[in-house]
Amino acid sequence: MTSLLQQSLRSAGATARRVAETARGASQPRVAAARANCYSTATSPSSKPLQLYTAGTPNGHKVSILLEELQAQYGLRYDVHPIDISKGTQKEPWFIKLNPNGRIPVIVDPNRGDFAVFETAAILLYLEQHYDTQLKFSFDPQTRANEYSEMLQWMFFTHGGIGPMQGQANHFLKFAPEDIPYAKKRYLDETKRLYGVLNIRLDERDWLAGPGRGTYSIADMNAYPWVNSHSFSGIESMDEWPHVKAWLERTGERPAVKAGMQVP
Structure with missing residues (x-):
């Protein structure tokens, strides 16, 4: 009786394993098919252009650079709406409906119900x-979690460090x-210190995130416009930070970066 029960359990176990293996095998084509059916509206003939509300500032250029990169890779279309921040256009009621904080840039995605996104890091991640x-x-x-985390870290480093400090330096x-x-020295010194952090990171690297010498990513696009405007902040030479200087030159050679820096 015990032997018969053991045989039955072994048979049931084998059947369960065959069922599981069959299910796994069947699921793989379904997953592959689902992924194949996913497509970017950027390449869909029926897609509508994204709407970009921006000005020619470092924060505005972050987004236009990525849009130009996506245009080159996928044919993504976008329309530009220049915002005259010197006249306070970004504070008008119609704009406040897009971004209650009254800042550029903002994108509106007509392919997703006119969904509006503000804050540059949020826009880059959304795109x-x-x-x-x-x-x-x-x-x-999921599969490159460490590299993804590195990218986020350097994006937030710019978003919470270089941007605010250099922006305040510019103001004063x-x-x-x-x-x-005191204010001029305080913010300019902190901007230079942050350039030094970038210089450490870019020692023996080409890009901010990724293994080895790194991979060009939105982390670089997020930082480039601010650092590239160093002369506006009174930093005439980048010789003190040779790795950052080389990274600026490398990034600035990309056609999409050149085009994005000309928007609007």
Whole structure:
């Protein structure tokens, strides 16, 4: 009786394994088919152009660079709506509906119900999620989780460090109604310190994220416009940071970067 029971259990186990293996084998074509049926609206003939509301600032150029890269890779189309920030257009009620913070850039995606996205890092990640289907400028967060995390770290380093510090340096150097030497020195020194951090990262590397010498990604696009505007912040030479200087030259040679820097 015990022997018969054991045989029955072994037979049931073998049957279960065959069923599981069959299911796994059947699921693979279904997964592959599902992935094959996924496509970027950027390459769909019926897709509508994304709407970009922007100005010629470092933050605006981050997004236009990625849009140009996606256009070159996938044929993504976008329309540009120049925003005159000197006249406060970004504070008008119609714009506040797109971004309650009243800042450029903003994109509106007519292919996803006129969905609006503001904050440059959020826009870059949104465009990567929905339009860079081959991950040309990012990393798979599942299969390349470490590289994806590196990319996010350097994006947030720029978003929380270089952008705010260099932006404040620009304000006190160029636009403040009174001369405040302490503020000018404070923010300019911090900008230079952050350039030094980038220089350490780019030692023996070409790009900010990825294994080996790195892979060009939205982390680089996010940082480039700010660092490239160093002369506006009173930093005439980048010789103090040779690896950053080489990275600037390398990035600036890309056709999409050149085009994106001319928008709007």
